[in-house]
Amino acid sequence: MPIIGIDLGTTNSLAAYFTSDGPKIIPNSLGEALTPSVVSVGEDGTIYVGRIAKERLLTCPENTASVFKRSMGSEKTFTLGDRVFSAEELSSFIIKKLKEDAENFLGEEISEAVISTPAYFNDTQRKATKAAGELAGFRVERIISEPTAAAIAFGLHTSRDISKCLVFDLGGGTFDVSILEFSDKVMEVRAVAGDNYLGGEDFTGVLMEMFMQEHGISPETLTLRDFVMLNKNAEDAKLELSARKKATMSWTFDGQARSLEVTAEVFEERCKTLIARLKAPIIRAVNDAGVRLADVDSIIFVGGATKMPLIQSFVSRLFKRFPVFGINPDEAVALGAAVQAAMKERKEDIRELILTDVCPFTLGTAVSVQQNNGFFRSGIFQPIIERNTVIPASREERFYTMAPNQTSVKVEILQGESWRAKDNVLLGEIDIPVPAGPAGQETVDVRYTYDVNGILEVNVKVTSSGESKRMIIEKNPGAVTPEQIEQRIEELASLKLHPRDKDKNRYLLEKGERYYQTTTGFIRMRIAEELNNFEAALDGQHSKEIEEAAERLRSLFEDAENEQNNGE
Numbered sequence: 001m002p003i004i005g006i007d008l009g010t011t012n013s014l015a016a017y018f019t020s021d022g023p024k025i026i027p028n029s030l031g032e033a034l035t036p037s038v039v040s041v042g043e044d045g046t047i048y049v050g051r052i053a054k055e056r057l058l059t060c061p062e063n064t065a066s067v068f069k070r071s072m073g074s075e076k077t078f079t080l081g082d083r084v085f086s087a088e089e090l091s092s093f094i095i096k097k098l099k100e101d102a103e104n105f106l107g108e109e110i111s112e113a114v115i116s117t118p119a120y121f122n123d124t125q126r127k128a129t130k131a132a133g134e135l136a137g138f139r140v141e142r143i144i145s146e147p148t149a150a151a152i153a154f155g156l157h158t159s160r161d162i163s164k165c166l167v168f169d170l171g172g173g174t175f176d177v178s179i180l181e182f183s184d185k186v187m188e189v190r191a192v193a194g195d196n197y198l199g200g201e202d203f204t205g206v207l208m209e210m211f212m213q214e215h216g217i218s219p220e221t222l223t224l225r226d227f228v229m230l231n232k233n234a235e236d237a238k239l240e241l242s243a244r245k246k247a248t249m250s251w252t253f254d255g256q257a258r259s260l261e262v263t264a265e266v267f268e269e270r271c272k273t274l275i276a277r278l279k280a281p282i283i284r285a286v287n288d289a290g291v292r293l294a295d296v297d298s299i300i301f302v303g304g305a306t307k308m309p310l311i312q313s314f315v316s317r318l319f320k321r322f323p324v325f326g327i328n329p330d331e332a333v334a335l336g337a338a339v340q341a342a343m344k345e346r347k348e349d350i351r352e353l354i355l356t357d358v359c360p361f362t363l364g365t366a367v368s369v370q371q372n373n374g375f376f377r378s379g380i381f382q383p384i385i386e387r388n389t390v391i392p393a394s395r396e397e398r399f400y401t402m403a404p405n406q407t408s409v410k411v412e413i414l415q416g417e418s419w420r421a422k423d424n425v426l427l428g429e430i431d432i433p434v435p436a437g438p439a440g441q442e443t444v445d446v447r448y449t450y451d452v453n454g455i456l457e458v459n460v461k462v463t464s465s466g467e468s469k470r471m472i473i474e475k476n477p478g479a480v481t482p483e484q485i486e487q488r489i490e491e492l493a494s495l496k497l498h499p500r501d502k503d504k505n506r507y508l509l510e511k512g513e514r515y516y517q518t519t520t521g522f523i524r525m526r527i528a529e530e531l532n533n534f535e536a537a538l539d540g541q542h543s544k545e546i547e548e549a550a551e552r553l554r555s556l557f558e559d560a561e562n563e564q565n566n567g568e
């Protein structure tokens with residue numbers, strides 16, 4: 001019985017298995033390699049996972065969750081309709097889907113998996129990932145770091161000498177750099193650094209900005225629908241620029257057809273600031289690992305955004321050498337996890353020495369910020385210690401009084417990744433008196449200190465009076481016991497994943513729902529008509545009618561796509 005490798009990603013997840021020709025990706029029920037890491041609950045309680053759920057992210061956002069990997073091991077919960085889930089439970093649905101797809105593809109039961117986590121995940125987050133695998137019905141004896149898995153996929157572990165490798169992972173929203181050292185079947189993660197707010201989406205943002213500038217459109221005038229349309233246009237142009245020297249964006253806004261031709265050269269020029277931001281984490285990782293740029297033997301690309309030629313030329317210029325090519329950067333982690341799984345079966349797996357001393361969550365407080373219209377908006381999260389900061393860490397921020405004659409300041413101690421304070425976990429509160437005076441006259445210094453035992457100490461000091469207050473928060477959130485896992489498996493047993501043999505049809509229905517909601521007029525009426533026909537054909541179970549109705553729907557989606565691009 002094979003052990004499979006799983007890349008449990010923030011945006012997409014994949015599974016792979018080992019063959020005599022090396023590791024191979026396992027296609028999902030739609031025949032695709034990538035399963036979006038999105039979960040949605042239907043009205044009847046059915047759990048939808050992957051592309052179907054991604055469609056529902058737009059049509060039923062209140063029943064759908066994404067990017068929950070960031071909350072693994074935390075106490076944050078996600079409410080989907082009338083059900084509440086933890087990040088590990090949502091992840092377990094993704095893993096369960098990958099398990100079903102793998103069993104179907106390989107034609108046998110699979111009971112064990114090697115699952116990847118970011119190198120900077122601490123012990124609690126790794127345990128949460130293991131728990132997610134167990135909730136999905138797997139035995140998970142091995143968790144592997146993503147950069148280690150990627151390096152293994154490239155075969156770097158077979159080198160006889162000590163080798164140093166830099167893994168450059170640029171995904172949709174995050175950038176991670178890891179320095180690894182291999183020697184004698186041991187892989188050491190020597191350093192990790194990154195930028196949690198930098199990824200492929202920022203490059204899409206540059207194209208959106210260029211388009212708006214060219215046509216004098218101010219971002220505030222865009223509705224959510226406009227934003228989604230322009231973003232899609234920019235995303236398509238960005239992908240085009242990875243394959244060709246120029247791309248054209250065309251979009252009708254305010255009743256006027258507009259276009260912009262962008263050359264690869266101009267795009268690169270406009271991305272200079274973003275590219276400059278890539279450099280700092282690289283230098284930090286290299287310094288932390290105590291190596292020089294020239295000591296790095298190989299550079300490996302992971303993450304979809306590394307397919308941009310401007311990233312490749314930046315890295316080649318910086319290191320005066322080309323990265324190692326040959327494996328799709330989207331697939332490297334899953335393939336490496338599958339190699340590790342095969343090595344585990346042969347009892348010769350690679351030992352990892354990993355970093356675990358990082359703060360797993362962002363710790364911060366709530367503030368009020370001034371909006372463009374001059375009014376203040378309260379309840380905005382202000383990070384103080386960012387997640388993945390190496391611990392022990394101590395950071396201080398200064399805050400100002402908001403109202404005239406304010407007599408106290410309340411500091412909310414929050415943990416989480418949402419910009420809305422209320423969506424993060426409230427760990428405690430400190431109220432401290434301040435001398436009355438004009439707004440903004442009094443200041444308080446708030447210091448957060450997080451130690452290796454996960455203890456957070458918060459000190460608040462009023463600058464003028466010197467008065468201070470202290471609070472200690474001891475928590476070990478998220479560690480799940482085997483008994484709790486057993487209990488949750490029973491509870492989750494009543495929830496059924498959508499049957500995989502019906503995935504293709506369900507996907508068409510959900511996509512139809514999305515197009516129905518985002519189009520108007522004639523095309524919208526036609527979509528409703530054909531959705532009706534398609535449902536009737538499904539009820540009638542006549543495969544010829546089902547296929548014909550499906551084909552008509554697909555062709556309508558193309559029309560809708562063209563119409564949306566032209567904004568009519």
Ligand code: AMP
Pocket residue numbers: 011012170171172173199200201235238239242302303304305306307308330
């Ligand atoms: P990941 O999180 O690794 O799935 O990466 C997703 C990011 O990669 C998104 O911002 C995509 O737009 C970007 N991406 C994927 N393929 C390409 C490509 N061929 N060229 C440029 N960016 C890409």
